[in-house]
Amino acid sequence: MDANNSYQAEKKYYETQASEEAFLEWYKKQSRPTYDTPSVTVDMVLFCYNREQDELKILLIKRNSHPFKDSWALPGGFVRRDEATADSCIRETFEETNVRITHQNIEQLHTFSRPDRDPRGWVITVSYLAFIGEEPVKAGDDAKDALWFSLNRSGDTLVLSDNAQKDIMIDLPSGKNLGTEKLAFDHAEIIVKAFNRIANKMYHEPQVLRVLGEEFTITEARKVYAKFLGIDYREIDHSNFKKALLDYFVEVSERATGVGRPSKIYRLKNED
Amino acid sequence: MDANNSYQAEKKYYETQASEEAFLEWYKKQSRPTYDTPSVTVDMVLFCYNREQDELKILLIKRNSHPFKDSWALPGGFVRRDEATADSCIRETFEETNVRITHQNIEQLHTFSRPDRDPRGWVITVSYLAFIGEEPVKAGDDAKDALWFSLNRSGDTLVLSDNAQKDIMIDLPSGKNLGTEKLAFDHAEIIVKAFNRIANKMYHEPQVLRVLGEEFTITEARKVYAKFLGIDYREIDHSNFKKALLDYFVEVSERATGVGRPSKIYRLKNED
DNA sequence: TCAATAGTGTCTCTCAGACAATATCCT
DNA sequence: AGGATATTGTCTGAGAGACACTATTGA
Numbered sequence: 001m002d003a004n005n006s007y008q009a010e011k012k013y014y015e016t017q018a019s020e021e022a023f024l025e026w027y028k029k030q031s032r033p034t035y036d037t038p039s040v041t042v043d044m045v046l047f048c049y050n051r052e053q054d055e056l057k058i059l060l061i062k063r064n065s066h067p068f069k070d071s072w073a074l075p076g077g078f079v080r081r082d083e084a085t086a087d088s089c090i091r092e093t094f095e096e097t098n099v100r101i102t103h104q105n106i107e108q109l110h111t112f113s114r115p116d117r118d119p120r121g122w123v124i125t126v127s128y129l130a131f132i133g134e135e136p137v138k139a140g141d142d143a144k145d146a147l148w149f150s151l152n153r154s155g156d157t158l159v160l161s162d163n164a165q166k167d168i169m170i171d172l173p174s175g176k177n178l179g180t181e182k183l184a185f186d187h188a189e190i191i192v193k194a195f196n197r198i199a200n201k202m203y204h205e206p207q208v209l210r211v212l213g214e215e216f217t218i219t220e221a222r223k224v225y226a227k228f229l230g231i232d233y234r235e236i237d238h239s240n241f242k243k244a245l246l247d248y249f250v251e252v253s254e255r256a257t258g259v260g261r262p263s264k265i266y267r268l269k270n271e272d
Numbered sequence: 273m274d275a276n277n278s279y280q281a282e283k284k285y286y287e288t289q290a291s292e293e294a295f296l297e298w299y300k301k302q303s304r305p306t307y308d309t310p311s312v313t314v315d316m317v318l319f320c321y322n323r324e325q326d327e328l329k330i331l332l333i334k335r336n337s338h339p340f341k342d343s344w345a346l347p348g349g350f351v352r353r354d355e356a357t358a359d360s361c362i363r364e365t366f367e368e369t370n371v372r373i374t375h376q377n378i379e380q381l382h383t384f385s386r387p388d389r390d391p392r393g394w395v396i397t398v399s400y401l402a403f404i405g406e407e408p409v410k411a412g413d414d415a416k417d418a419l420w421f422s423l424n425r426s427g428d429t430l431v432l433s434d435n436a437q438k439d440i441m442i443d444l445p446s447g448k449n450l451g452t453e454k455l456a457f458d459h460a461e462i463i464v465k466a467f468n469r470i471a472n473k474m475y476h477e478p479q480v481l482r483v484l485g486e487e488f489t490i491t492e493a494r495k496v497y498a499k500f501l502g503i504d505y506r507e508i509d510h511s512n513f514k515k516a517l518l519d520y521f522v523e524v525s526e527r528a529t530g531v532g533r534p535s536k537i538y539r540l541k542n543e544d
Numbered sequence: 545t546c547a548a549t550a551g552t553g554t555c556t557c558t559c560a561g562a563c564a565a566t567a568t569c570c571t
Numbered sequence: 572a573g574g575a576t577a578t579t580g581t582c583t584g585a586g587a588g589a590c591a592c593t594a595t596t597g598a
Binding site for chain 2 (some may be wrong): 015016018027028035036037038039040064065066067068069078079080081082083084085086108110111112114115119120121122124126226
C-alpha cells in the first residue's frame with residue numbers, strides 16, 4: 001500500500017506539477033497499465049451486386065477458430081498499433097477475403113461496446129460500411145471460407161442465402177438472428193444497422209450504387225434500390241427515379257447490349 | 273523461440289481443435305496479451321441554450337493534468353471494464369461537470385482513432401452528442417474548471433467564447449483550431465463533426481430542441497436553429513418554419529409572459 | 545394608439561408521383 | 572410486325588418559400 005501511495009503521489013506530481021515534456025517522458029516509462037484496456041476490433045459490412053443474378057450480396061467469412069468457430073461472421077479483426085481503424089478494416093478485409101477496398105468507399109458505421117458482446121472478454125468493435133463491384137473472393141489464412149451471400153429483404157426479415165449454405169435470417173426491427181444458423185457475435189445487429197443506414201440515405205447520398213462498379217444504367221440502379229426497399233424494381237417508376245437522382249449522375253455514353261432500347265450509361269458524380 | 277513456438281502451437285490447438293468451452297477456459301488463463309491494445313476514452317459534446325442571453329452553449333472543462341494541462345477540452349475520460357461506452361460518457365460527464373445526462377438524449381457521433389491523436393500513446397475515443405436544458409456546472413476532481421462556452425457561427429468559423437476566457441476559434445471546413453487558444457487533442461475536429469451533424473439533421477430530426485428543455489415556443493426554436501445556420505433568427509420565416517416542423521411537435525398550452533401576443537407552448541413528440 | 549411579438553392565411557413556383565407516349569432493339 | 576426494354580413527356584396535387592394580414596399584449 002505504501003508503494004502504491006508513493007506511486008500515486010508521483011503520478012500526481014507528473015500530471016499536475018511537472019512540465020508536459022517531463023510528464024510524457026515519465027508516462028512512457030511506466031510499465032503498469034494506467035487503466036484496464038479493451039481489445040479493439042473492426043468489422044466490415046461489404047455489399048456488392050450481381051447483375052446476372054440480380055442479387056444484392058454481402059461478404060461473410062466462416063470463422064476457423066474459437067469463439068464462434070464455424071459460424072459465419074463479418075470480415076474483420078484486431079486493430080494494430082499505428083493503425084487508424086479504417087486502415088485495419090481495409091487490411092483485415094484483404095487478409096481474410098482477398099478483396100481490396102479503398103478509403104474512397106469506406107464509411108464508419110457505429111462502435112459497438114456492450115461489455116459482454118465477446119465471450120473472450122472485453123472487446124469493442126468499430127464497424128465500417130463499403131460498396132464494391134462484385135469481385136472474386138478467396139478465404140485467407142484466418143478464415144475457413146469467404147463467400148458472397150445473397151441478401152433479400154422480405155418484409156421485416158433479412159435473408160442471407162447461398163446455394164450451398166443454410167439460410168441466415170435476421171429480424172430487422174430487433175437486429176436478432178431468427179433461424180438456427182446464427183452469425184457470430186453481434187454481427188446480425190451490425191448488418192441491420194448498415195442496412196437501415198443505407199435505406200435511409202440512398203435518396204440523398206447514392207453511394208450504394210458503387211456496388212454496380214463505375215458505370216451503370218438507370219434500370220440497374222433501380223434494381224439495387226429495390227433490394228433495399230424489399231420490392232420489385234418495376235414498382236420504382238423509371239421516370240421519377242431518374243428525375244430524383246439525375247443530379248448525382250453524369251452521363252458517359254450511349255448504347256449497351258441486350259434486348260430492347262439501349263440504355264444510357266451513367267457514373268456517380270465525384271464527391272460534393 | 274522454442275517457448276514461443278510451443279505457445280503458438282498450443283494457441284492454435286485451442287483455437288481450432290478444442291471445444292469452445294475449453295478454448296475460453298484456456299484463453300482466460302493466458303496472462304500475455306494476445307495483442308497490443310489501445311486505451312479507449314469517450315468524449316461528450318454537450319449543447320445547451322440560454323434564453324436570456326440568446327446563446328447556444330457547449331460544455332468544456334479545463335484540464336488539470338497533463339497532457340494538455342490547462343487547455344480546454346470536451347468532458348470525457350477512460351472507459352472502464354463492464355461499461356458500455358455510452359455509460360462511460362454519462363458517468364464521466366457527471367464526474368467532471370456535475371451534469372446528469374440520460375440515455376434518452378445521447379447519440380453516438382464518431383470514433384476517432386488516428387494513432388498519434390494522443391501524445392501519451394495509443395488512445396481511441398468514441399464521441400457522443402447530447403442536448404440538455406441549461407444546468408449549473410461544477411468542476412469535479414478531474415477538472416480544474418467546467419464552463420458553458422457560448423458558441424457562435426460566423427461564416428465558416430465557430431467561435432467559442434466566455435467573458436472571462438480567451439476566445440477559441442475553429443475553422444469549420446478543416447476542423448482545425450484557428451487562434452492561439454487551442455482545444456486539447458483533436459477535440460476541435462469532434463466539435464465540428466457534431467455541429468455539422470446537427471445542422472444536417474435538424475429539419476428531419478429536431479432533437480436539438482432538447483436544449484430548450486421540455487417546453488418551448490416556435491420562436492425559441494427558430495432562435496436555436498438560427499445558431500446552427502449562423503444567421504439571425506428573423507431570417508427564418510415563422511410561418512414556414514412552423515409548417516415544416518409541426519409534425520414533430522405537440523401543443524401543450526397557450527399563453528406566456530412578455531411583450532406581444534402570447535405564444536403557444538410546444539413539446540417534442542415522443543420518439544417515432 | 546402604437547410598437548412589439550406571435551399566429552394565420554394566401555399566392556406562386558417547384559417538385560414528386562402517376563401515367564402516357566415515343567424510341568430502339570431482338571426475334 | 573410484335574414484344575421487350577428504355578427514354579421522354581405530360582398532368583396533377585402537395586409542399587416550400589415569400590409575403591401579407593390578423594391577433595394580443597405592454598407602454
